[in-house]
Amino acid sequence: MQRFVRGDNCRPMIKALSFLFLVCLHSLAQAQFRIEVTGVGLTQVPVAIAAFKGEDPLPQKVSSVVQADLERSGQFRAIDTAGFQMDETTRPDFSIWRQKNSDALVSGSVTRLADGRFDVRMHVWDVVRGQDLGGQSKAVVAADLRLAAHQIADFVYEKLTGDKGIFSTRIAYVTKRGQNFNLWVADADGENAQSALSSSEPIISPAWSPGGNQLAYVTFEARKPEIYVHEVASAKRRLVASFKGSNSAPAWAPDGHTLAVTLSRDGGSQLYLLDLSAARPEPRRLAQSASIDTEPTFTADGQTIYFVSDRGGSPQIYKVSTAGGSPERVTFTGNYNISPSLSPDGRWLAYISRVSGAFKLYIMELSSGTVSALTDTQADEKPSFSPNSKMLIYATQQQGKEALMTTTLDGKIKARLAGQNGDIREPNWGPFQK
Amino acid sequence: MKQWVLAMAVVLLGACSSPVRLDKVPVEDKSGSAVTATDTSGADSGAVGAGKVATLDLGKSRNDSAMDSTTRVIYFDYDSYTIRPEFQPVIEAHAKYLRANATRKVVLEGHTDERGGREYNLALGQKRSEAVRKALVLLGVPESQLEAVSFGKEKPVALGSDEESMAKNRRAEISYR
Numbered sequence: 001m002q003r004f005v006r007g008d009n010c011r012p013m014i015k016a017l018s019f020l021f022l023v024c025l026h027s028l029a030q031a032q033f034r035i036e037v038t039g040v041g042l043t044q045v046p047v048a049i050a051a052f053k054g055e056d057p058l059p060q061k062v063s064s065v066v067q068a069d070l071e072r073s074g075q076f077r078a079i080d081t082a083g084f085q086m087d088e089t090t091r092p093d094f095s096i097w098r099q100k101n102s103d104a105l106v107s108g109s110v111t112r113l114a115d116g117r118f119d120v121r122m123h124v125w126d127v128v129r130g131q132d133l134g135g136q137s138k139a140v141v142a143a144d145l146r147l148a149a150h151q152i153a154d155f156v157y158e159k160l161t162g163d164k165g166i167f168s169t170r171i172a173y174v175t176k177r178g179q180n181f182n183l184w185v186a187d188a189d190g191e192n193a194q195s196a197l198s199s200s201e202p203i204i205s206p207a208w209s210p211g212g213n214q215l216a217y218v219t220f221e222a223r224k225p226e227i228y229v230h231e232v233a234s235a236k237r238r239l240v241a242s243f244k245g246s247n248s249a250p251a252w253a254p255d256g257h258t259l260a261v262t263l264s265r266d267g268g269s270q271l272y273l274l275d276l277s278a279a280r281p282e283p284r285r286l287a288q289s290a291s292i293d294t295e296p297t298f299t300a301d302g303q304t305i306y307f308v309s310d311r312g313g314s315p316q317i318y319k320v321s322t323a324g325g326s327p328e329r330v331t332f333t334g335n336y337n338i339s340p341s342l343s344p345d346g347r348w349l350a351y352i353s354r355v356s357g358a359f360k361l362y363i364m365e366l367s368s369g370t371v372s373a374l375t376d377t378q379a380d381e382k383p384s385f386s387p388n389s390k391m392l393i394y395a396t397q398q399q400g401k402e403a404l405m406t407t408t409l410d411g412k413i414k415a416r417l418a419g420q421n422g423d424i425r426e427p428n429w430g431p432f433q434k
Numbered sequence: 435m436k437q438w439v440l441a442m443a444v445v446l447l448g449a450c451s452s453p454v455r456l457d458k459v460p461v462e463d464k465s466g467s468a469v470t471a472t473d474t475s476g477a478d479s480g481a482v483g484a485g486k487v488a489t490l491d492l493g494k495s496r497n498d499s500a501m502d503s504t505t506r507v508i509y510f511d512y513d514s515y516t517i518r519p520e521f522q523p524v525i526e527a528h529a530k531y532l533r534a535n536a537t538r539k540v541v542l543e544g545h546t547d548e549r550g551g552r553e554y555n556l557a558l559g560q561k562r563s564e565a566v567r568k569a570l571v572l573l574g575v576p577e578s579q580l581e582a583v584s585f586g587k588e589k590p591v592a593l594g595s596d597e598e599s600m601a602k603n604r605r606a607e608i609s610y611r
Contacts, residue, residue, distance in 0.1 A: 204552045220588060220589075223583075225586075246583050268560070268561075268564070269556075269560050294553055294556070338550070338554045352551055359551075382552070
């Protein structure tokens with residue numbers, strides 16, 4: 001081996017190795033969710049997704065992206081379609097698909113247009129009833145083929161479940177590689193990750209604005225925690241909270257211009273509201289205590305804020321009206337409950353509970369107060385609901401490494417965002433794309 | 435800056451430190467280290483001066499002379515925000531210096547170990563830095579010279595998950611700006 005390395009003969013080998021290295025780097029930069037089914041849902045809809053005509057030479061197989069999206073939701077089970085050739089114009093022979101126990105069939109095509117764009121067409125069929133459920137077509141540039149596939153998955157999901165799909169939404173998260181911190185924006189399946197911010201100091205608590213175009217977050221670049229609001233498309237950002245002491249835990253009100261934040265400027269960690277439409281937002285105190293109040297999050301109607309407080313001696317989740325009044329305790333089980341996330345439909349509260357030294361993702365049905373654990377991991381953090389209230393993304397550790405996971409609300413279907421190099425944390429699920 | 439470094443060296447009889455790269459602070463059992471005055475006017479310094487960092491290693495120094503020297507790091511017990519009696523002399527030395535040097539400002543930086551949520555740990559670190567702030571105020575240091583902030587669990591000095599490492603991370607650092 002030594003001889004090879006020193007000799008001239010090694011040059012092609014070095015070239016080959018460098019190439020392999022680059023290929024490896026490239027694949028490491030991809031961050032696709034790997035689906036780990038930890039239980040079988042009884043209500044999974046069997047769906048057949050045929051290969052799209054003309055997708056073979058493309059780097060992105062539209063049908064594979066659609067299938068992975070639908071499977072990750074936990075509500076679908078893919079039926080083998082190998083050997084079937086069809087497109088959106090093919091009238092399917094329903095008896096064949098009924099024999100394969102498929103409830104629905106998706107077919108389509110991808111055609112390269114003269115201007116270099118791709119015409120992506122699809123159709124979905126109800127196999128059981130033998131019904132045409134409709135289709136769509138869209139011309140996209142090559143870079144948007146994945147987005148087109150996610151939109152097809154959204155279309156199929158909505159036709160078959162009645163709920164809006166979340167596959168074309170975006171997520172934000174933070175990575176740490178050595179001493180380099182990056183804030184990323186990626187597709188909901190973890191692909192197509194783009195760095196919004198790079199810093200040698202930590203970045204925490206990214207939060208999508210209701211419009212999906214801005215992120216609020218906390219950085220330590222000034223050697224103290226400060227809050228910025230950052231426009232994702234332009235990277236223009238604004239320092240909105242740099243008061244004396246610590247500034248953290250930004251949460252957007254549904255109005256899109258009010259932030260709830262935690263400030264220590266008057267002593268202790270306390271909750272305030274900031275109106276970003278003001279040139280110099282002046283904090284308005286929301287609640288007052290001699291203890292820690294932090295991690296605010298708004299209900300969908302903007303009338304109530306859930307937050308964490310140790311006013312009762314241990315950290316618990318409370319709620320308070322944004323108009324004021326006395327906070328009401330929400331969690332009663334355990335002595336450490338933090339990081340509340342509310343489902344947009346108002347039915348669920350996800351949070352992290354410390355149980356025998358482990359930090360675990362829990363969910364509470366707000367109407368009944370019933371709580372259940374969703375994971376068997378030990379270091380869960382920061383749950384965030386999908387905009388259709390059907391899934392959660394959260395951070396955890398697996399084999400000593402930080403990981404991001406999605407889970408269904410029953411905890412049965414989990415997917416892991418794999419491939420990011422280094423530590424990965426602080427996920428936040430963005431809103432429906434406008 | 436040089437002037438202050440020398441003043442600090444005199445006032446604190448040696449043990450001085452620089453808040454560079456908190457994550458790379460070597461943990462040493464030092465009972466006093468030389469101060470090297472160098473130009474620290476760089477944009478990211480905010481430092482008191484270059485030179486060795488005197489960090490107390492509680493595992494070794496509980497009974498040795500390191501306790502007598504002035505440091506800028508105060509350690510806390512698990513789930514505690516109370517300054518232990520052995521750190522009172524540290525607080526007093528800084529209070530004395532700050533009272534005598536009204537133009538000097540310090541940022542008190544609270545830190546936690548790795549357990550628990552990032553935002554909640556930020557609030558817990560804030561409790562630690564504010565405990566130090568209140569102790570300095572009690573000793574007559576004006577609030578205007580002090581700012582208490584928190585890094586939560588984001589800036590560990592020890593990266594292990596064992597109790598010894600975590601004890602090193604539960605701290606408040608006194609950082610001259």
